[in-house]
Amino acid sequence: MSARFECEKDASLTVARIDSIINAYLIEHCCLRPPISPQIGLVVHSHCDFFGSVGFPSVVDLGLRVKNLGKSSVAYEVGVFERGQDDVRAVGGFTHVFVERDTNRPAATGMSTEIRSGLERVLSGSKSKL
Numbered sequence: 001m002s003a004r005f006e007c008e009k010d011a012s013l014t015v016a017r018i019d020s021i022i023n024a025y026l027i028e029h030c031c032l033r034p035p036i037s038p039q040i041g042l043v044v045h046s047h048c049d050f051f052g053s054v055g056f057p058s059v060v061d062l063g064l065r066v067k068n069l070g071k072s073s074v075a076y077e078v079g080v081f082e083r084g085q086d087d088v089r090a091v092g093g094f095t096h097v098f099v100e101r102d103t104n105r106p107a108a109t110g111m112s113t114e115i116r117s118g119l120e121r122v123l124s125g126s127k128s129k130l
Helices: 011-029 113-120
Strands: 002-006 039-050 059-069 073-082 088-100
Touching (some): 011 039, 011 059, 011 073, 011 113, 039 073, 059 113
Antiparallel strands (some): 002 059, 039 088, 059 073, 073 088
16 A cells, blocks of 8 residues: 655654554555454554655655564554655554454454455565565
8 A cells, every 4th residue: 555645844744644554554455443343453563764854845655564464463564755766765664463442452363354354465575674
């Protein structure tokens, strides 16, 4: 999945965009309905490494992939690119653990099949950063 945003100078906005593309993908492709889904994703790790700046008023493109997919956890990686440039400007991501809404504990069977199926579509065979 990819998305584009107008350039921003604030790093916290970059992290918010990373969160947004991950959640948009979960909602659109993994049948996640945050207010009512029986499972929810808890963020247990986040990171963002910056490699270069993006000029204002450039357009920013984001690329999403699943780096690791476990029984109840998933590690996402998002590349931030300036439109028209090949070099990645930032790489960030989150690790979610999917838990039962009522208990905040992972289900014995792991994440739901709907969530897993959607995440498998963007699962990368590579372990390296973008």
